[in-house]
Amino acid sequence: MDAVSEIEKIDVQAEKNLNPVFQEDYVGKDGLLYCGRCHTRKEYRINSALLRKEMIVRVKCQCEQEQWDREEAARALREKQNRIRRMKGTCIHDRALLDCIFEEDDGSLPQIGSARKYVETWQERKANNDGLLLWGGVGTGKTFYAACIANALIEEGVSVLMTNFSKILNQLSGMYSEDKNHFIASLMEYSLLIIDDFGIERSTEYALEQVFNIIDERYKTRLPLIVTTNLSLETMKNPADIAHQRIYDRVLAMCIPISFQGENHRKADTEKKFKNGKCLFEDEGDEENGNEIE
Ligand SMILES: [Zn+2]
Structure with a gap:
């Protein structure tokens, strides 16, 4: 047997391809x-001690390896973006808010710096159970501010739910009490809960009880809460009755107040759009119908 026949080329079809x-x-x-x-090199010579043979195996040359790495990186990026898109879709209930990102800020919202800071220092905010109470009139950019935080944190892999009490109360209304408990417990699986438009939900005894249960559960489990509201700080500090007082007390204990004053036209338009969007969804009684807000 001559030396040449001792050398075997491993031409596995997959490697060839x-x-x-x-x-x-x-x-x-x-x-x-x-x-x-x-x-x-596209080939390597290896000595197999086991087979007592010298073998040649096919490998990637440098340029093939680089191309493979680039494709792999692009594939990983696409996968990550798809994952984030899916997550945002389930975590931010108002689709129009998916576009509220820091990159869209036109510099007209003086408070936005603190939103960026909140995201940058998220680990500390979470550890301290620091929530935010974004209060002020309609069209002052509160929802934009909160949605920027939601989008940015979701992109970092933080579990966030941005919704409102009207939607939560609708969901609860058809449930048996055990399911209600599960549902409220499921809201605690999110590291951050953002309640948009707090204070516009029904204020029946039943509704206030559910609102309190959810906020109190966040409080007891030391999980941050961000609330946007048209209510004034003054109203929240001087509630009309005990039922509201215990809710507001909890919110004020958990959330750092940030005041939004004055009219911001661009933001006002945007917020009006969100409100219209919400009406659209709620009128149709199906928020998952894929309607896009123009
Ligand atoms: Zn090459």
Whole structure:
């Protein structure tokens, strides 16, 4: 048996497909295949002690490896973006708010710096159970501010739910008490809960009880809460009755108040759009119908 027949080329079909040979490729002085473009080896010689044979295996040359790495990175990025898109879809109930990102800020919202800071220092905010109470009139940018935080944190892999009590109360209304408990417990699985438009929900005894239960549960489990509201700080500090007082007391204990004053036209338009969007969804009684807000 001569030496040459001792050398076996491992030409596994899969390897061939992954590492094809091109016309410009050539055999070097060492008898191994080289890439005609990057001039690095496409073959390696290995000695198999077990088989007592020398074998040649096909590998990627440098340029093939680089291309493979680029494709792999692009694939990973696409997968991550898809994952984030899916997550945002389930975590932010108002689709129009998916577009509220820091990059869309036109510099007209003086408070936005603190929203960026909140995101940057999220670990600390979470550990301290620091929530935010964004209060002020309609069209002052509170919802935009809160949605920027939601979008940015979701992109960092933080579990966030941005919704409102009207929606939560609708969901609770058809449930048996055990399911209600599960549902409220499921709201505690989110590291951050954002309640938009707090204070516009029904204020029946039943509704106030559910609102209190949810806020109290966040309080007891030391999980942050962000609330946007048209109510004034003054109203929240001087509630009309005990039922409201115990809710507001909890919110004020958990949330740092940030005042939104004055009219901001661009933001006002945007917020009006969100409100219209909400009416659209709620009128149709199906928020998952894929309607896009223009
Ligand atoms: Zn190459």
